[in-house]
Amino acid sequence: MLKHNFSAGPCILPQDVFKKAAAAVLNFNDLSILEISHRSKDFVAVMEKAQSLALDHLGLTDKGYKALFLGGGASMQFLMTAYNLLETKAAYLNTGTWSDKAIKEARLFGEVVEVASSKDSNFNYIPKGYNVPSDSDYFHITSNNTIFGTQIKDVSDVNVPLVCDMSSDIFSRQLDFSKFDLIYAGAQKNMGPAGATLIVIKEDILGKVSRTIPSMLNYQTHIGKDSMFNTPPVFPVYVSMLTLEWLKDNGGIPAIEKINDAKASLIYNEIDRNPLFKGFAAVEDRSHMNATFTLEQESLKDIFNTMWADAGINGLNGHRSVGGYRASMYNALTIESVQTLVNVMQELERKA
Ligand SMILES: *Cc1c(COP(=O)(O)O)cnc(C)c1O
Numbered sequence: 231m232l233k234h235n236f237s238a239g240p241c242i243l244p245q246d247v248f249k250k251a252a253a254a255v256l257n258f259n260d261l262s263i264l265e266i267s268h269r270s271k272d273f274v275a276v277m278e279k280a281q282s283l284a285l286d287h288l289g290l291t292d293k294g295y296k297a298l299f300l301g302g303g304a305s306m307q308f309l310m311t312a313y314n315l316l317e318t319k320a321a322y323l324n325t326g327t328w329s330d331k332a333i334k335e336a337r338l339f340g341e342v343v344e345v346a347s348s349k350d351s352n353f354n355y356i357p358k359g360y361n362v363p364s365d366s367d368y369f370h371i372t373s374n375n376t377i378f379g380t381q382i383k384d385v386s387d388v389n390v391p392l393v394c395d396m397s398s399d400i401f402s403r404q405l406d407f408s409k410f411d412l413i414y415a416g417a418q419k420n421m422g423p424a425g426a427t428l429i430v431i432k433e434d435i436l437g438k439v440s441r442t443i444p445s446m447l448n449y450q451t452h453i454g455k456d457s458m459f460n461t462p463p464v465f466p467v468y469v470s471m472l473t474l475e476w477l478k479d480n481g482g483i484p485a486i487e488k489i490n491d492a493k494a495s496l497i498y499n500e501i502d503r504n505p506l507f508k509g510f511a512a513v514e515d516r517s518h519m520n521a522t523f524t525l526e527q528e529s530l531k532d533i534f535n536t537m538w539a540d541a542g543i544n545g546l547n548g549h550r551s552v553g554g555y556r557a558s559m560y561n562a563l564t565i566e567s568v569q570t571l572v573n574v575m576q577e578l579e580r581k582a
Contacts, residue, residue, distance in 0.1 A: 234567035237545030238558040240418040247472045283474035288407040298429040304397045304416035312336035317439045321366040326353040326375040353378040355512035374399035377549040379522030380515040403487045422470030425463040493559045493568045494518040500572045524554030
């Protein structure tokens with residue numbers, strides 16, 4: 231029996247997508263998807279479909295945005311965003327490990343103003359009421375903090391370009407995506423296998439820095455060549471396209487958001503109700519993708535770990551910087567899987 235996969239990433243994808251992807255490895259228009267040329271008509275159509283579906287889901291078609299699929303992961307975007315956009319000064323909101331890493335890279339290119347940080351309490355909340363200097367080249371946020379289980383609920387309006395690492399909650403909830411000038415996301419959290427990174431970029435924010443940008447790190451290079459400047463990650467792009475089609479066939483972001491909200495309510499209600507567990511993140515900032523929690527009594531750890539493993543649950547251990555548990559509930563995870571976990575938590579309460 232297949233496991234209930236709560237892994238933080240790479241993570242669960244729809245079974246339907248796995249089946250289609252497996253079939254295409256064996257036969258994709260009489261070749262394997264793994265052996266076709268990225269310049270072939272068939273693959274160019276895949277790339278175009280993936281790009282147009284991404285923009286379509288985000289409501290950004292015909293609004294001056296381009297979608298790119300590049301290699302290098304979200305971590306490469308920590309560097310590329312600053313390389314392409316930071317002339318003198320940029321503002322960053324520090325909400326955890328990933329923002330921290332983005333800040334470190336940006337400092338290589340100019341002044342970085344950390345407008346606020348939740349480091350003082352191990353990033354268990356989202357700072358609010360900060361001020362973004364109006365002379366910043368851009369403001370960078372991380373919409374969902376995969377490790378700590380916090381999520382920005384209201385994206386404030388700022389009068390500088392807004393850049394967002396949306397790796398772990400893209401396509402999971404409705405937002406006014408036109409507020410953003412650049413969105414990036416590693417595929418492996420909610421869209422596809424590791425190896426591709428989606429970048430959605432408003433073209434008019436480019437071309438404003440005076441430095442010379444190496445070709446491979448220049449967004450304009452990749453826009454000019456429609457993500458085909460060099461060999462793109464063919465298979466991850468194909469699987470991402472399949473996931474975006476699956477999302478469309480299932481009602482798009484509005485429909486998946488309802489399911490994601492129901493899954494989040496189910497797990498958080500149990501965390502709050504069950505005296506054996508305690509939530510890690512501040513209640514108002516709780517992520518609907520990654521629920522972080524701990525056991526009140528360390529002595530129950532071994533029995534709980536055995537129980538969830540026996541129930542066929544995979545990937546529940548928290549990140550080492552938080553400890554405890556993390557239930558990652560990306561789009562493809564069903565509410566039945568969350569119910570399985572809740573049942574185990576209730577059974578532990580009966581046994582303890
Ligand atoms: C996983 C993750 C990253 C790192 O992604 P890579 O593709 O491994 O570089 C960056 N940001 C967030 C929010 C993540 O969840």
